[in-house]
Amino acid sequence: MSSTTDLIKELREKTGAGFLDCKKSLEENNNDIEKSIETLRKKGLAKASKKSDRATNEGAIGIYANDAVTAILKVNSETDFAAKSETFLNFLDTLGKILLENKSQLDKDSFLKLNYNNGSVQDYFNSMIAKIGENLVLNDLRIIKKKNSDFAYYIHNSYRNHIGKIISFLEYSSEKKDQEILDFSKNLCMHIAAMKPESIDVKDLDKNTILNEEKIQRELILNSGKPSNIVDKILEGKMKKFYSEVTLLNQYFILDQDKTVKDAIEQYSKYNFKLISFELISL
Numbered sequence: 001m002s003s004t005t006d007l008i009k010e011l012r013e014k015t016g017a018g019f020l021d022c023k024k025s026l027e028e029n030n031n032d033i034e035k036s037i038e039t040l041r042k043k044g045l046a047k048a049s050k051k052s053d054r055a056t057n058e059g060a061i062g063i064y065a066n067d068a069v070t071a072i073l074k075v076n077s078e079t080d081f082a083a084k085s086e087t088f089l090n091f092l093d094t095l096g097k098i099l100l101e102n103k104s105q106l107d108k109d110s111f112l113k114l115n116y117n118n119g120s121v122q123d124y125f126n127s128m129i130a131k132i133g134e135n136l137v138l139n140d141l142r143i144i145k146k147k148n149s150d151f152a153y154y155i156h157n158s159y160r161n162h163i164g165k166i167i168s169f170l171e172y173s174s175e176k177k178d179q180e181i182l183d184f185s186k187n188l189c190m191h192i193a194a195m196k197p198e199s200i201d202v203k204d205l206d207k208n209t210i211l212n213e214e215k216i217q218r219e220l221i222l223n224s225g226k227p228s229n230i231v232d233k234i235l236e237g238k239m240k241k242f243y244s245e246v247t248l249l250n251q252y253f254i255l256d257q258d259k260t261v262k263d264a265i266e267q268y269s270k271y272n273f274k275l276i277s278f279e280l281i282s283l
Helices: 004-015 019-028 033-042 047-051 086-101 108-112 121-132 179-195 207-223 228-246 261-266
Strands: 058-065 069-077 137-145 150-160 163-173 256-260 274-282
Touching (some): 004 019, 004 033, 058 086, 058 150, 069 086, 069 163, 069 274, 108 137, 137 274, 163 179, 179 261, 179 274, 256 261
Antiparallel strands (some): 058 163, 150 163, 163 274
């Protein structure tokens, strides 16, 4: 005999309904799963489950901040039409508000388990799935604690002034804090959104990514019939090109293709301008 907890879990997985709704439905139907599902469907509470396996390739990303943290979250939907709706955008704003009101460091799973409106954030998701009529998925969540540094961000294809399809976020330090620096940091965010670097510099790249690229390039060089004594020299050039494509400081600056981002930053060295970190989330 399955325990009540197991039955509730099974019913939630099959219907997507909230914990309390599943518990009540089981009580009303003497723990009969099929009858409980039927009851939830009649009440419209199981509507979300019918959509839970649909592809979610659209959606939006929101950025929210207070004095302690900046939070960025991505929620995917099935259609662009739903993502642009006031219902969806208000839903995203509510999620942002919940994040900022919580004091602990959260990942996606722990966020969905948070208590909200006599249920959980996941229950809130399920209710919005039923309301909007599309599958909705929390696909990314990043929380950046504020330190003694400055921040800038850029939103591409915006739906609201803090919601869009691409959000790039930059953490930096600078002794000068005027409009010139604000404009430059915003331009760096635009560059990040356009060029999608994987790290700030070569030393920050994942070591396995480097090793894998070296392996691929070495095999390509050898298969091209180049003499073995010049393979390493050619490989060095190939890897330099690779780094110029995937690392922020070595990319060519989109606003001045004659300079790398590192060169552009060097112009502000007198203000001790330094990059600390960046985040990039896109659909």
